[in-house]
Amino acid sequence: MSLFRTLKNAAAGLFLAVFISGCFSFSSLAASLPGALDTIEGSLISGWAWDASNPGQPVEVTVTVSDSSGKAVSEMTTAATNYRADLAAQGRGTGSYGFSVSMDWSSVPEGIYTVRAFSNGQELPGTRRYVNGSASGSARSLGVFKITGYCPCDACSEGWGRHTSTGAIASANHTIAVDPGTVPYGSKVLINGVVYTAEDRGGGVKGNHIDIFYNTHQETRVNGTQYQEVFLLA
Numbered sequence: 034m035s036l037f038r039t040l041k042n043a044a045a046g047l048f049l050a051v052f053i054s055g056c057f058s059f060s061s062l063a064a065s066l067p068g069a070l071d072t073i074e075g076s077l078i079s080g081w082a083w084d085a086s087n088p089g090q091p092v093e094v095t096v097t098v099s100d101s102s103g104k105a106v107s108e109m110t111t112a113a114t115n116y117r118a119d120l121a122a123q124g125r126g127t128g129s130y131g132f133s134v135s136m137d138w139s140s141v142p143e144g145i146y147t148v149r150a151f152s153n154g155q156e157l158p159g160t161r162r163y164v165n166g167s168a169s170g171s172a173r174s175l176g177v178f179k180i181t182g183y184c185p186c187d188a189c190s191e192g193w194g195r196h197t198s199t200g201a202i203a204s205a206n207h208t209i210a211v212d213p214g215t216v217p218y219g220s221k222v223l224i225n226g227v228v229y230t231a232e233d234r235g236g237g238v239k240g241n242h243i244d245i246f247y248n249t250h251q252e253t254r255v256n257g258t259q260y261q262e263v264f265l266l267a
Contacts, residue, residue, distance in 0.1 A: 066158065067083070068080060069081060070149065072226070073163050076135045076138060078096055078135075078136055079133040080094070081117060081120055081131045082113040082132060083130040085125075091129075091130075093110060094112070094150055094152045095151045095152070096110075098136060098147070098148050099149070100144060100146055100147075109134040109135075111132050111133070112132070115129065117131040136148075143165050145162055145164055145223075146163045146165060147162055148161045160227075161227060162223055162226050172264040174263070174264055175222070175265050177262050177263075178242060178260070179258065179260060180224065180256075180259045182244065182246070182252065182253035182256050182257075183210065183253060184246070184253050188250070197210075197233035198232075198233050198234045203232065206227055206229075209231055210243070211231040211234060213231075216263075216265075222243075223266055224245070
């Protein structure tokens, strides 16, 4: 084997190792997560939390609901002990780390509320927004959209990585690709409790279709294709 071919193969191996490390390091990152606030479905607020260093000991979770001024209108505390098959499948101990609390939205005025969860002195990922009632005109439904996902990998971004068509750097829980004729660039929209900004566009994104940016390709696969009501925020 020539010296050139040897060096070429070594470089290719190094590139592959870096690529794999960059694209699939989510597994080690996910294993270190303390939990997450997952969903708000009607009155039910759900998520999971655990102490990876002591998986046999249930942790306490506090869920707070704040109005648009930042004032807390509700605080609920519960233990994360509900069994979740998805957590067990991920290798998280017994899998009994889910939590759910019930929020009486009729007890607070219409508006957009921020929902957060805390455990072991730190905030869990997944802060959500909830539109209660008509949100006093501050949120307008755009209808039901097809929701897909993309990430910085070449297959998703066509070589653009985190660079968007508006010049912004894409970030998770923030950037979406849209059809600018349907959702203008810069628009703030609410999808399943998360506020996103229209900063990008995709060749296959037309009409009532939104592509949500994720950090990893695995996350795009997990979330798959959904159909969600989308709210335009004033």
